[in-house]
Amino acid sequence: MRAALDAAAQAxxxxxxxxxxxxxxxxxxxxxxxxxxxxxHDPSAHAEMRAIRAxxxxxGRDRLEDCDLxxxxxxxxxxxxxxxxxxxxxxxxxxxxxxxxAVEHGPRLFGQPTCHHRPEVYxxxxxxEAALLLRDFFRDRR
Amino acid sequence: MRAALDAAAQAxxxxxxxxxxxxxxxxxxxxxxxxxxxxxHDPSAHAEMRAIRAxxxxxGRDRLEDCDLxxxxxxxxxxxxxxxxxxxxxxxxxxxxxxxxAVEHGPRLFGQPTCHHRPEVYxxxxxxEAALLLRDFFRDRR
Numbered sequence: 001m002r003a004a005l006d007a008a009a010q011a012x013x014x015x016x017x018x019x020x021x022x023x024x025x026x027x028x029x030x031x032x033x034x035x036x037x038x039x040x041h042d043p044s045a046h047a048e049m050r051a052i053r054a055x056x057x058x059x060g061r062d063r064l065e066d067c068d069l070x071x072x073x074x075x076x077x078x079x080x081x082x083x084x085x086x087x088x089x090x091x092x093x094x095x096x097x098x099x100x101x102a103v104e105h106g107p108r109l110f111g112q113p114t115c116h117h118r119p120e121v122y123x124x125x126x127x128x129e130a131a132l133l134l135r136d137f138f139r140d141r142r
Numbered sequence: 143m144r145a146a147l148d149a150a151a152q153a154x155x156x157x158x159x160x161x162x163x164x165x166x167x168x169x170x171x172x173x174x175x176x177x178x179x180x181x182x183h184d185p186s187a188h189a190e191m192r193a194i195r196a197x198x199x200x201x202g203r204d205r206l207e208d209c210d211l212x213x214x215x216x217x218x219x220x221x222x223x224x225x226x227x228x229x230x231x232x233x234x235x236x237x238x239x240x241x242x243x244a245v246e247h248g249p250r251l252f253g254q255p256t257c258h259h260r261p262e263v264y265x266x267x268x269x270x271e272a273a274l275l276l277r278d279f280f281r282d283r284r
Binding site: 064080081105106 | 221242248
């Protein structure tokens with residue numbers, strides 16, 4: 001989660017909402033990414049999506065069933081959907097997101113009957129620092 | 143929708159589940175893409191995601207509020223989430239997808255209170271041909 005938090009801080013420095021994500025396989029980091037939709041002109045460029053795409057590319061396959069995802073914020077519907085498509089084994093995340101989260105909030109995607117893959121979910125990892133990064137970012141923008 | 147159906151047929155020819163998508167702006171096609179997660183080693187490479195990403199890149203911005211998306215199959219949660227993030231104005235789609243769809247089935251994302259953007263939705267456009275492409279693809283795979 002340290003690497004994910006660092007990627008989130010880096011995203012903030014680039015003017016993006018500070019969220020960071022890391023894909024880990026057999027205790028080794030396969031991909032690290034920060035949130036970057038504005039910088040990349042890509043509405044799908046959330047940290048989770050970028051990390052999953054980079055890991056899949058690095059491993060040369062479209063399924064990551066032996067990989068875990070660490071992310072500083074509760075994933076949104078788009079990212080939770082991608083996590084299911086990628087068959088991520090375990091999801092660790094920091095702060096909950098009542099406004100945009102889709103794991104413990106909103107549509108709670110992994111609990112939907114049509115969800116075809118449910119990772120193990122571990123919330124609240126590094127929550128305080130992840131939430132502080134977001135709070136400071138939005139406070140400075142006001 | 144003709145271009146989206148052609149992209150779906152092309153995806154089938156490449157061994158991918160036949161779904162195609164097109165982004166249109168002011169009656170001009172900005173991007174066309176077929177489903178390609180296996181070929182690209184990218185679990186997020188659904189037709190809608192690829193078309194949205196290509197359109198955003200072509201237009202040099204991360205929001206497509208003046209664009210419409212045409213897709214041959216009801217979008218899944220990942221793609222519906224991306225459609226909301228991209229602020230797509232109108233969504234036209236072909237066949238409904240009771241197993242994986244997230245617009246009229248499953249989580250019905252655009253009806254969720256936490257959904258921050260709802261496109262106008264027009265289902266059933268080119269439905270018969272879109273469904274036939276999928277049926278033939280899965281029949282040939284059995």
